[in-house]
Amino acid sequence: MSKQPRSRSATSRDRQAAERREQLLAAAKSLFAEKGYHATSTRMISQKIGMADGLLYHYFPDGKMEMLQTIIRDGHEQRVSRIDESWFLVQDDPNVPLKQCLLDFLLTIYRILLSDKELLRIQFREQELLDGVVLNYLTESVSQRRTQMAKLLERRAALGQIREIDYEAAAVQIMSINMLIVFKTVSGIDLTDGDTESFRERLIDNLLDGWKRADSAPD
Missing domain, CATH: 1.10.10.60 (Homeodomain-like)
Known part of the structure; x- marks a missing residue:
């Protein structure tokens, strides 16, 4: 007892x-x-x-250095979990137009990133302090998202929605759109002309124009 x-x-x-x-x-x-x-x-x-x-x-x-690594690692794990949930909703629906799929996904990712502005500021400001384990984890998780996006584009090409391209490079181009917008948030430097939604759509339109199949171009 x-x-x-x-x-x-x-x-x-x-x-x-x-x-x-x-x-x-x-x-x-x-x-x-x-x-x-x-x-x-x-x-x-x-x-x-x-x-x-x-x-x-x-x-x-290990004091505040241990705290910094924990904050970045735990915050990124939560972020990745939410991104993966969002990815599941869009990746396997070929009936959704590719432009809408990309815009919806980028907007969702952007909102997830901005839901924790403190983490964003710390990650950008203190990146040189991250230890190898945490940095490798961050790099690997971003690389996995890039591969997922590349596979989505490859599937859309197989369906004839776009031409064959360098899918990995194209995935990086797509992901960099959000990074430009996030950069505005953490640095105050605005490269979007003040309208992030219009900026995002213009860049996606520009990419899709370059990925059109030759037989889909107007006469």
């Missing part, structure tokens, strides 16, 4: 520790996004949630 209360107590402590850890990550994320990694001290992170100095290292032995 005496073991059960200890088990419940241990479970409660574990839950409290997990909650405290998440509070620390949220505080660090907010400060990293606002002030930058180097301008943020562990004391500032602890004070933001009312924690005693030094206790942070109980949860993150």
